[in-house]
Amino acid sequence: MPTFNQIKAILSQKTVGIAGAGGLGSNCAVSLIRSGVGKLIVADYDRVSPENLNRQFYFRKQSGMKKVDALRENLQKICPGCLLQMHDTWVTKDNIELLFSVCDVVVEAFDEADQKSMLIEYMLTNLPDIPLVAASGMAGFGRTDQLKVVQSGNLYVCGDAQSEISEENPPLAPRVNIVANMQADIVLQLLLKDVV
Amino acid sequence: MKIILNNRPENFEGDSLSVSKIMEIKSFHFKMLVVRLNDKLIKREEYETTDVKDGDDLKIIHLVSGG
Secondary structure, eight states, X not given: OOOHHHHHHHHTTOXXXXXXXXXXXXXXXXXXXXXXXXXXXXXXXXXXXXXXXXXXXXXXGGTTSBHHHHHHHHHHHHOTTSEEEEEOSXXXXXXXXXXXXXXXXXXXXXXXXXXHHHHHHHHHHHOTTSOEEEEXXXXXXXXXXXXXXXXXXXXXXXXXXXXXXXXXXXXXXXXXXXXXXXXXXXXXXXXXXXXX | OEEEETTEEEEOSSSEEEXXXXXXXXXXXOSSEEEEETTEEEOXXXXXXXXXXXXXXXXXXXXXXXX
């Protein structure tokens, strides 16, 4: 295992895309920035609201702010020198290439299943050489042993693939954070594969 | 025929079955899925027409909302 300085030297040259800055995206971004990733490209159209605070990396005073602005603020407090390209936008088939084609790895951090499906299908078809780390199934609490990673070629899917978020099955910080960090950990494995 | 379905060996009748037939047999009735056959993406419109044969590696991943 290389030293942190060696790891940081490599990660500082890498660019990671994160589609969505909610429960998965915001927490994944924090772990990647702390680990030393040099540049993040994040896209989200939404604003911070009080209901988000049970799992998303935002603070009460940031209520009402655009998530990309609030996240930039938070990440810069951890790493003032990190490059953050934040996009206040919906991610669609028309802008995926524009947003993420320069990335070494992309993290799928959307909320809606059809958005997940859209991004996975687009990336695997049009940008097949960029590894995609997606997530599916993280609601509720307990059963953390069911959170796993399924890999197929350049696609990784983290979660239990069944716990859908709903009124009866809300998202909570621990499980969401575990999945967000499983994603971040896979990103590190991919970015550091030449040194281990 | 014997295939690997979601990392587990499974047996099916016959020499080949369509992806949609396998989904029916195994009750994969989910709305949003990712299907990968031998690490190749199979789109929804191709489920009926794509055949799975002996020795294939099939992954059917359920995509649920949340994140």
